Amino acid sequence: MKSISVFCGSSEGNNKVIVDTAYKLGSVLANRDITLVYGAAKIGIMGKVAQGTIDHKGRTIGVIPNFLRTKEIVNNELTELIITQNMHDRKVIMYEKSEGFMIIPGGFGTMDEFFEITTWGQLGLHTKPIGILNVNGYYDSLIMQCKVMVKQGFLKQENLEAVVIDSTIDGLLNKMNNYKPLPAPKWLNKEGL
Template sequence: MKIAVFCGSSIGNKEVYSDAAKQLSKYLALNNIDIVYGGGNVGLMGVIASTAMQNGGKVYGVIPEDLQDKELGHKGITELKIVKDMHERKAAMADMADAFVALPGGIGTFEEIFEVWTWAQLGYHNKPCAFYNTNGFYDSLFTMIDNMCQEGFMKKEYSNMLIKTSTVEELIEKINTYTPPKIKWKN
């Protein structure tokens, strides 16, 4: 199995974020679950990749040319694919992955997980989408998603399709037992 990990190109202000990234990455490596990620050597991205490699894991990075030109690509991973732009990066990561997990991060992390979640809702894929909710980082987002449902902008089944957890074991268990909801616009 390959899991795409979306996370910050920054480390965050609290050590708990890098600790959680290390814990997840080590668990994936020791359980022969490969990582697909944005290819960077900075922030939580770098932590994820380096920790997996240190623990015998396989890590596949996908990085746009302009970020590679700035020497942000991780040189110590299994494979680093250089692509034209962010659109190509996201498409390649989506094709490679069997599931998607968002760790804490900024707007890029949100954009990546929201896109694959939207694709799942529309039936473009049936892969699980998860939030690894370290230190309650995504609690406010979950409240906003609940509000979308309450206000009639989203059906509860599409909120419920998200995996929301703060433990590695529960994350992997829920990924392994995931059942997608019905496709949104299917007759």
């Protein structure tokens, strides 16, 4: 993978391990020559990932909707800044610029991005790897809820297994690099895409 979208929080939360891991992720991406695609802010967890990438001479692409420029502090050190009209366009551009997606700790916005990109994969709209970096057990409850969905018949086991999970950066990146996509759904109208 040459580029990864990282979905994460615009606040730092209150766990130093998460903050430190976010910065380390940025440095690892830079050292592996993987372009960071993210939400363009220099605040929060997303700011830490970006700073780790920038400090280690990595490439960064920030994508932010125009209306958030007044609420979030845009990082002016980015390799490339893309301003969109709305949140949907932001996600589409992040999708187009990325060869994979990584979810690290965040709130509702991060969950929105995770579930949308995962749903697109389930529907066969992309075959890019999706990884959850389960820092300090942050996503244990989410993973458990997904298992409940499988048990209750609302989610196929194969779709859950299509999301790779690890508690370490290197472990997750290795799993994402070795990702084997699911076959396209039989019902997918390939001509209509």
